[in-house]
Amino acid sequence: MTATAPSDVRPDPPGGADAAGLAGFGYRQELHRSMGRYASFAAGFSFISVLTTVFQFFAFGYSTGGPRFFWTWPAVLLGQLLVAACFAELAARYPLSGAVYQWSSRLGGRVLGWYAGWIMVLGQIVVVAAAALALQVVLPAVWSGFQLVGTDTSPVSSDGAANAAVLGIVLLAVTTAVNLLDNTVMSVVNRVGVTAEIAGAVLIVVLLFTHADRTPSVTVHGGGGTQALLVGSFAAAYVMIGFDSAGEMSEETRHPRRVAPRTILSALTAAGVLASLLVLAGLLAAPSLTDGRLGTDGLSYVLTSRLGGTLGRLLLCDVALAVAVATLAIQTSATRMVFSMARDGALPCSGVLARVSPRTGQPAAPALVVGVLAAALLLLSFASPEAWLAIGTTCIAMLYLAYAMVTGPQLLRRLRGGLPPGVDERGAPLFSLGRLGVPVNACALVYGLAMAVNLAWPRAAVYDPSGGHWYFQWFTLLFLLAAVALGVLWRAVRTRPGGKAWAAVVTAPAEPAP
Template identity: 80%
Template structure:
């Protein structure tokens, strides 16, 4: 029995005297493993995942999910093709909005340091049913993000060496050849990341930390070199490009980059002193990645050989690097980007694995038994890693059918995550309107992260931003999602996929309730088992 408090019976908010209340005073606050384990028991769970991650590993979990080099290289051409040089301003705008969300999440990470962060937070702030749907949407979204991240290899590897173009000759990810080749490279990458996720979590953490370090060094080096090769001033960012509608479309690039900072919360049960570490790393990972991404976009605009020859809108950053820095340096830096893509895919798959595990041990998913099992030797849940890898690979097969699937997959995943985030900040705001969140302290009485009197305005702005961005991302623009025409289902892919996810979830819950396997709403939360 891995948990004595299944989420299906958690219907009361944490301030009604449930075990979750203990986070304010009794949850872990020191670096002693025994204290961390005792704090987890206060939520009704046994310590099964190996608690071996330090502060940098926690930071790396969030930073590598965001993965500046992966996502900026993947979506720069898309953003520029719609917004032109002015699309630069979407980056600081999205960063500010996401920092509001991250601040709200940091508060919750200090109070509820549990794997399956979004699912756990939403459940405790609202009720079991709403929290389940938040977790269901989040985990499906994460699986789609894994697939989308793996596709990014196509933007990098063929530019390093033509031998990586195994299918056809056109390397563009939106061409038939490029889309099929992207799927092939992505499936190979998923095999690698799944194997690593089946190993000891110290191996996974080591790979992640080394990769993040290489990515940070590479990103700083790229930014520095591009600035030294700049031919124009930042004033170009206020000229050219489309109007406000085009900027809303181009903001999809920045929105895709700055997600996944909650991964530090996902890894809380494997982090030492998570109540102090996770809030800081959630904020620092987003701030560092967002600042680097913004500088990278600006540097590319200033150093690009031309803003009007059309190549920035088709080849993106790979074109800038190889043109300005030469084939040798450019290809070397692209190799670093390939490492970043690999580590990002690994980190996103790990995060999705923890979400599946967290929901399964609450018996909130089909096949919960195998999905909740943790290997005592590796400290990893093997079944979720395999499920995420297989499902993500299956999604990549869509790329063989149509190049438009590349953008459809990428947009769908960020809509899912933005919606899941709003399903946390929404209940969090309602909770604040009823009464302030209780202050969180460690066992010594020292305060943990809190927004204090800024909590209400920050929370309200975070929710408004999240909902507005969700609508913007999901809007069925034919020019974006079905540019070649004739595939109406790609134009509506995001909404159709979301509806399908909700329908499948509803049918499963209805079937389970019909079989009498769901406890009545309002049932008391069982006391934790020692």
Template identity: 75%
Template sequence: MTVATDRTPSAAPPPGNAADASLAGFGYRQELRRRMGRYASFAAGFSFISVLTTVFQFFSLGYSFGGALFLWTWPAVLAGQLLVAACFAELAARYPISGAIYQWSTRLSSPAFGWFTGWIMVVGQVVVVAAAALALQVVLPTVWSGFQLVGGDPAPTTVTGAANAAVLALVLLVLTTLLNVLDNRVLSAVNRVGVTAEIVGAVLIVLLLLTHAERGPAVVLRTGGQGGSFAALLVGSFAAAYVLIGFDSAGEMSEETVDPRRTTPRTVVTSLAVAGVLAGLLVLGGLLAAPSLTDGRLATEGLGYVLTSSLPAGVGKALLVDVAVAIAVATLAIQTAGTRMLFSMARDGVLPWSARLSTVSPRTGMPYVPALVVGALAAALVLLDLASPAAILAIGTTCIAMLYLAYAMVTGPMLLRRLRGTWPGPDGGERDERGDPLFSLGRWGLPVNALALCYGLLMTVNLAWPRAVVYDPEGGHWYFQWFTVLFLAATLAAGAVYRTVGSRRRSAAGLPGS
């Protein structure tokens, strides 16, 4: 099947409203149910980012390498990602289609390049689902020892902690998969309630930590960690890099959003900006309120240690319950984004079993088969945690690197279009659903796009670099040291094999290529 592009007019009849007519112009029927408003769209992006999930999961890593100085990696990463988000906002206004990263890359470059972008992105999203689900181990055993079902030390870096993390993650994945096959009104409601609870909880945590400060703001100028060197800070930036991804999920839900050309560009940027500010304040509050910066606990137990040590026991545990809710909602949102990516690619007939993967339930309006596939694959990855505690970090950094690479595979072709003069300017005549000009960077588009691409490529290399001190600190697991590189290579190889074999089969059958 040939993928419809912005240069390929559709023969589909125009549906009844402007958003559905716009989708028909790209060659697709409106099958998903368009019910999401602006807050629900914001929630889709914010819940994927989920500051409570990711800050609590990766705070200890950032501090162990960069010490208190690692706080400064947050504004640096946020600035870089805002450049990417600004580019994505332009794309979301012009291509309001599910499977955003895949669709954008395809329309900016070629179906083959877009396919690999979508393939890397969807595999990365599956890995992110697994990483998010594993984060329950960071908080639940601290709330109540009964959640340590396996017994032994609950620390995620221990054998028993890693095994228990896998058990908790599997239970969570069953629940999120069930929600992803229900009506999208239920999904949207859970997302909105969860995001509201997370924002309220994050603000409360920040206020409580700042009012229980043990030291002044000057602490963020200390090095600590492994010397605070530039190399150590590059590793410390992993925490911010992991937190500030997923804002594109608002674009993934475009076909379910009311007035997507107007709504989605704004929610892509605002979800990232709000999450970035809250995450930075959480880190700052943790550094100021920690009972000690030198007893080693901040580098192993992270922000959960600060909450339970600095606040009254009941308050600290109540806030950790809110963090657990945020982790569950984040896992749900990430799985939803991966589901929409699979659905979008399968709808173009470019994946194995596309007919099944592109099926939408007439009763619920949900693509249930992709939800089952994403859930099952994430569960398989979670089981790696039973092999070694090092799997948690390997899984986490792999998913970030893959998403950063996929982002660069969008901003790269976009930059080429700008350099060739084929990217539409702000006076291109296109309008959103209310008749206003589409979101545009105007004359800032070229420098913003160029910086976004450079930042994305540099961060991808930083994340994938096989540092033994990070990925295999105890030695003996060389495959974890090289896990990100090997996993990415295997992903690309599997994709190349599938496309080669599929192309030969289509040629033999006399069918057009995709």
């Protein structure tokens, strides 16, 4: 990957063309527009974070689906590319922070948009916490001194879960501090981290392939049946989300109508291909497929056993860096969603949450809120290590549901006349699926809803294997019902007679000229 040119981080002058385009939606340019194409790509790629999520969920995927769980990776990538193609069209037409919230509001109305944004915010906050927990999979394998609590490093043990919470809270303190700095600093950290992650992932894939003892045709045909693969797909489903972050950062990206659609698709494609190769390489190079280690220790076990202690630990350090950058990126994306909803008066304490520092160009209050709430969630690890599978799956199901709340009304818009045309900052036609729009959009919607149901399905063997915790089995549905109920309650209080109704985004021009 080439180095980023200095122009990639040079802010636009006040009143530039991008700021004028933002004014067409009824918003002022408050966030600093300093990101170029690679920085936009890095925003999407770092949220996905191949090394973070593959290392975090490889053991779970293998323990449930066996070697055949490899096939869930290209299958999920194909489904997510359908969704990303739809999002790319919207990023070109609505280059705004809080992408899912903004897109759903403008396509389906303010009520649907509010619930899409609300569900997305809650899901993202939980994803921030889940990403920070991934340090436990890596750091104790690098050096035993990182096991600060107890001796058992397994994330599902009491010691491992508590230690994961400690490491995660420290990481969240760091990422929150970075999110309070100038967004140029945040962008530099993100780009450097993504470059190191891509280089590390490619190196791991190459090294593992050179240490492979078996052929793909033998490896990827063993394992469980369809039900096991559906559960094994959780790993791939968790990895390949967040590509919409390139759209989330549109108000900080130069020429977003042209850049964001391309970086949404390129970030997902690059991450999906790398993740699939990483999983395959790990399966081929594993010392054994039957000794139980792959289902407990995952890829960390493969690296240290095949590449030796020193090289394996160096590569695990790169994975730890990827975890940190992923946590930063996810927190940043959640911060922009909170900011976007708050400036429309759509959240409690919107006046505070919508403030942007003129000096840093950062919304400080949302960064603090997301960081504190994510850290509070990590404390659950001290009470119940088993809860994190249910919580982690729930947040991903919520993101898939929020995605469907965009692709659904987008399909209806197509059937009623299509998306608005226009040109990008260079005068070229906006990204469009053309004649493929309806079938791609329909398949994206069906895929997203099916995956949300798959993730939320109350499987006792997965969510409550030891029995006695029925609420873990039904956690996703209970959490979603609680989230919707809380949203209904707040909106009812906010819009009661004599109350102050929230200023809907749809009061701004719906289809501004680019």
